[in-house]
Amino acid sequence: MSQSQPQPQSKSKSERWQWENGTAGAAAGFATVAAMHPLDxxxxxxxxxxxxxxxxxxxxxxxxxxxxxxxxxxxxxxYAGFNPAVIGSTVSWGLYFFFYDRAKQRHSKNKEGKLSPGLHLASAAEAGALVCLCTNPIWLVKTRLQLQTPLHQTQPYSGLYDALRTIMREEGWSALYRGIIPGLFLQVSHGAIQFTAYEELRKGIIDFKSKDRKKDSESDDKLLNSVDYAILGASSKIAAVLLTYPFQVVRARLQQRPSSDGIPRYMDSWHVVKETARFEGVRGFYKGITPNLLKNVPAASITFIVYENVLKLLKMARRKD
Structure with missing residues (x-):
């Protein structure tokens, strides 16, 4: 009877610390937006x-x-749209890392074993879809606030709350999910590509650094430093951006505020694709990619440096608990 007591206590500690990936992701998301918002x-x-x-x-x-x-x-x-950007990025990264970690745990048959690239891909895709469904209204408001200029003909939104209230009053609840289809494709494909590339490159660096060391002499966490995380974050982000950028253009164009007569500029995703291809060609699908890369490559480095280091601190605290 007395030997059965430690197991539920250990389980309780594990459950109490399951949020550490989400906390690290949220901190990373906030740091990223604060540093790079003007380029967004x-x-x-x-x-x-x-x-x-x-x-x-x-x-x-x-x-x-x-x-x-x-x-x-x-x-x-x-810094137009900064508040929804901070909220959206913090919530998105927090949920993304949380869902991603839980999916990896579920897909892993042996918790000490390494997942295949296919399972990393599936985990990232699942996390991306869930995050998109939760955060699309925030990104729609951010887009509209960023597009407000002194030249705007319509009454501007005064902030996040006013934008949400006005959109629901003038366009209905469904308007909050404009751009959800390209958003889902973007989140699933972008996150899947980025995290699969990150995990595979991470394993490569660990293998390279550990080949001259004794087996199990150091944990994976101790083998990597902030420079490694910066390189991993930037490299994986470049691959994801180049392959998925057209989805961002389609989503942004769908999320614009309707004209004064209430008619949207674009009716749906296919309408955006047709009109963009017709009038602008392939280049139209890559408009804004330069500031996007300037923003996201260093931002990805910041994100993963903060995420990995916050995660290390939380793990250290868990061991002491």
């Missing part, structure tokens, strides 16, 4: 500017966009 504003404005009738100013390149926004709109213009 520039990217969004490039994405929706199709060269036809638009209330947005025309920018020559990323640097010109940043200087023009700063000159005409000030710091508020460069």
């Amino acid at each position: 504003v520039v990217r969004t404005r490039f994405q929706v500017n199709d060269g036809r009738v638009s209330t947005l100013p025309s920018y020559k390149n990323t640097a010109h966009a940043i200087f023009t926004i700063a000159r005409l709109e000030g710091l508020r213009g460069l």
Whole structure:
């Protein structure tokens, strides 16, 4: 009877610390947005500017966009949509790492064994789909706030709450999920590619660093440092961005605010694809990719540096508990 007591206590500790991946992901998401938000504003404005009738100013390149926004709109213009971006990124990364870790645990037959690339892919895809369903309304509001300029003809949103209330009043609940289809494709494919690349590159670096060391002399965590995490995050992000960027353009164009008569510029994803291909060609699907890479490559490095190091601290605290 007395020998059965330690097991439920150990299980209780494990359950109490299951949130550590989500906490590390949330911290990483906040740090990423705070550092890189102006480039996100520039990217969004490039994405929706199709060269036809638009209330947005025309920018020559990323640097010109940043200087023009700063000159005409000030710091508020460069940080338009910052609140929903912080909330969305923090919640998204927190949920993503949480769902991803739980999916990996479920897919793993032996918790000490390494998952195959296919199972990493499945875990990341599952996490991406769940996150997209939870956060699409936040990203829609962020997009609309970022597209507000002094040239806007319609009454601007005053903030996150006002935008949500106005959208639901003028367009209904369904409007909060505009862009959900390309968003799902984006989240599932982007996350799957990024995390599969990250995990495989991570294993490669660990194997390389551990080949001259005694087996089990050091844990995987101790073999890697912040420079390794930065390289891993940046490399995996580049691969994901290049392969999935058109989904971002389609989603951004769908999420624009309707005209004053209430008619959306684009009716659905297929309409965006047809119109973009017709008037802009392949280049239209990659508008804004330069600020996107400038934002996301270092941002991915920041994300994984913060995530891995916060996770280390939480694991250390768990061992002491």
